[in-house]
Amino acid sequence: MVALTTSASAQCETSLPVFCDALEANKAMVYSIAWHFLRDRAAAEEIAQDVFLELHRSWRSMQSAQHIMFWLRKVASRRCIDVVRRRKAHRETGLEEIAEPTALERVQDTLLSSYLERMVGSLPEKQRILVVLRYQEGMEPEEIARILDMNVNTVKTQLSRALDLLRAKTAHRLHPEWSEST
Amino acid sequence: MTSFEDQLRQALTRKEPPPNFAARVMERAKRQESVLAVGWQWLSGRAWTPRLVPVMAALLLVGGAAFYREHQRATEGEAAKEKLLVAVRIAGSKLQKTQQQVMKIQFGRVNQ
Numbered sequence: 001m002v003a004l005t006t007s008a009s010a011q012c013e014t015s016l017p018v019f020c021d022a023l024e025a026n027k028a029m030v031y032s033i034a035w036h037f038l039r040d041r042a043a044a045e046e047i048a049q050d051v052f053l054e055l056h057r058s059w060r061s062m063q064s065a066q067h068i069m070f071w072l073r074k075v076a077s078r079r080c081i082d083v084v085r086r087r088k089a090h091r092e093t094g095l096e097e098i099a100e101p102t103a104l105e106r107v108q109d110t111l112l113s114s115y116l117e118r119m120v121g122s123l124p125e126k127q128r129i130l131v132v133l134r135y136q137e138g139m140e141p142e143e144i145a146r147i148l149d150m151n152v153n154t155v156k157t158q159l160s161r162a163l164d165l166l167r168a169k170t171a172h173r174l175h176p177e178w179s180e181s182t
Numbered sequence: 183m184t185s186f187e188d189q190l191r192q193a194l195t196r197k198e199p200p201p202n203f204a205a206r207v208m209e210r211a212k213r214q215e216s217v218l219a220v221g222w223q224w225l226s227g228r229a230w231t232p233r234l235v236p237v238m239a240a241l242l243l244v245g246g247a248a249f250y251r252e253h254q255r256a257t258e259g260e261a262a263k264e265k266l267l268v269a270v271r272i273a274g275s276k277l278q279k280t281q282q283q284v285m286k287i288q289f290g291r292v293n294q
Contacts, residue, residue, distance in 0.1 A: 019211070023204050031199035041200070048199060049207050056211045116193035135187070136194040167186060 019059055022068050023052055029069070029137065030076045036132045037080040039121040047083060051076050073137065074147045077129050084125050119166050127162035134159055 030051050034044035054075055055068070062068050120131050133144045141159065145152040 020204070020208065023207055027199050027203055027207075028196045031203070032194075032196040035197055036194055045200060045203065048203070049210060052207045053210055053214060056214065112189060113193035116190055120190075120194065131190070132194060135190045136196060138191070163186070163190075166190070170186075 019056055022055070022062075022065070025065075026069060026072050027052070030072050032136055033073065033076045033129075033132055034080055036117065036120060036136055037077075037125075037128055038083065039117070043083065047076065047079050051079060070147065073133065073139075077133065077148060081125050081129060116166070116170065119169060123162055123165065127158050127165075130155060130159050131162050131166075 027048065031044055031048040034047040034051075035041065038044055038047070051072060055062075055072060058071070062071065120128060123131060129148070130144060133139045133147065134141070139147075141155045142152055144150070145155045148155070
């Protein structure tokens with residue numbers, strides 16, 4: 001069983017104070033993985049809730065805070081990929097189909113982040129989860145490979161392809177120097 | 183880290199889940215816990231539960247045997263169907279050859 005602090009927050013006055021702490025500490029991480037992957041608030045919340053319920057069921061096998069974080073990232077990533085695969089009817093928008101940034105986006109850098117988010121959301125699912133884990137969670141390719149049961153070189157290659165795709169679509173429009181920094 | 187990667191990192195910063203997210207999870211977790219507890223209590227509270235084990239085993243055995251028999255029948259049926267299809271194919275090609283021979287003979291007579 002994990003040895004976390006037992007100070008339960010006001011929201012969680014339950015018989016599970018330790019689980020509650022893990023929930024508080026990791027809820028933004030799990031929710032953000034799902035949100036950046038699916039770009040759908042309701043679906044992201046549902047996935048995040050399901051992931052924490054699964055954690056609750058598997059609580060006895062958790063060994064440390066690091067183990068919980070590893071487990072949550074792994075389960076959240078897999079669930080996100082499963083949801084997209086199950087949505088047969090949902091047509092994925094390809095990078096080529098996304099509208100070019102408008103003149104407004106070109107001048108207002110504040111919109112760049114949301115534009116980039118949209119672009120990440122349109123990447124193929126495997127590349128998308130790699131980008132989310134790499135740039136949202138700041139994970140190294142080796143850690144990502146362990147979480148997704150992938151070869152490290154495959155992770156690096158796929159990440160590099162994803163970055164090339166994103167750069168190709170945004171660099172020349174927004175910051176010409178990006179295309180030169182590859 | 184290039185500026186593009188920095189921008190990407192900035193775009194993908196963590197977001198807070200909606201308010202009451204944790205409360206909703208805890209509520210579902212409690213419900214899940216109580217369902218499990220009730221189920222376990224119900225099972226362990228029954229004196230006849232151990233007596234059910236051989237019955238369940240027997241049912242499982244009978245069910246398994248029936249499934250196996252059905253599977254065998256399906257496999258045999260598939261094999262028979264395959265054989266029949268091969269036979270039909272052979273008969274078809276023979277028939278075609280015979281038809282060609284007959285046509286040849288007929289054409290030969292007409293030309294004479």
